[in-house]
Amino acid sequence: MLNILSNLKITINDNIFLKDPESSSLGKRIVENSILLIDEIGFDAFTFKKLGAKIGSNESSIYRYFENKHNLLVYLASWYWSWTEYQLVFAINNITDPIKKLDVAIDILTRTTTLDSDFEHIDEVVLKRIIIHEYSKSYLTKQVDLDNDEGYFSIYKRLVLRLKELIQEVNSDYEHPFCLANTVIEGALHQQYLKEHFKSISGLKPNEAPTAFYKDLVFNTLNITLNE
Template identity: 65%
Template sequence: MKYLLSNLKIDINDKIYLKDPQSSDLGKRIIEHSIKLIDEIGFDSFTFKKLGIIIGSNESSIYRYFEGKHKLLLYLTSWYWAWLEYQLVFSTTNILNPNEKLEKAIDILTRTIESDSSFAHIDEVVLNRVIINEYSKSYLTKEVDEENKDGYFAIYKRLVSRLHDMIIDVNSDYKFPNSLASTVLEGALHQHFLKDHFKSLTDCDNVVQPSDYFKHLVFNALDIKK
């Protein structure tokens, strides 16, 4: 799959950025080091000035790509969900059995992320930590409805829709497919966070993975025996 992904360009809503960071070496360095810096100090402490010092570029040059750090976070989260969507599609497209397809999908969407060499300027393992810790800050804003209308969350919503369709294929009578699909995506981030920071609040650990929990949850909700 990595050879297929290496030929793909992740497409992000062009309203999120002023200049496509994938179009230049500087843009790619902005993305690469913003991920590392947010992971290191957190999004609240992250600034373009601090990023500029690390990449050896003026703060103003970063503003030529993004109007502010909120838009940068939207870009990073959109990229992550698009990358995960490609993984989901390539991993499930040839699976004909609906139960097996759904099980594989849950594995892809909830597993511990491993490094993918297809995109040299992005460390997916580090980006995954950023998403776990910071994703909610991309939409818990007063502007969320307007940004939703502008399509900023389209990739995430499309990913939920794909999982929704797989749930329906397994049990077309299930009444809450959208709720279950979004619960899996949001819940996976939460369980990984709990596993790392609040171990007493989750049954997931180094042996029991979030994917084990969500497969149990989903197939029991759908009343499917495995």
């Protein structure tokens, strides 16, 4: 993709953070290194104390940006989904054929992530691994309804809505467009998790994304023949 996102700023719900990490060099270092540290040790073992040691800053300085590590994970997930949404919107912007638009959207949502040089402090490849491994921990909590009311998952929900609308453009009679949209977005993460950790039941090759499977699933479900 051309550097079409270079003048765009990823916008995150300000209820998630106490101070916008994009507003300072320290905030960007917190985001950059939290991604690397969570990828290295996992979210369960991750603490602000360990992050502070990694970036050479007091633990208290991190708490000025995020109330807790849960909110930091929600922030990282929101950033990823917003970045994905931008890519989807620009990729289909000039396409008029509904079937082609849906085809391209599935490509965007299921493909292997590559590094985007427009955001120097975020390694999107590593962030995608965190989303695959840790994203469910952002909402499988007792406080999920409160977080939802605060708009913590608004970007993710907006992305699901976009895909649902693309599905309806192709087949307005299909009765379960939201279910199908959720299945593509969440399922693609799960299939990539299985490929890495449960290879014997994955069915995907090491460098293969689940894109072909989800195109088969979606277009067969919608009773549409996709002309390559």
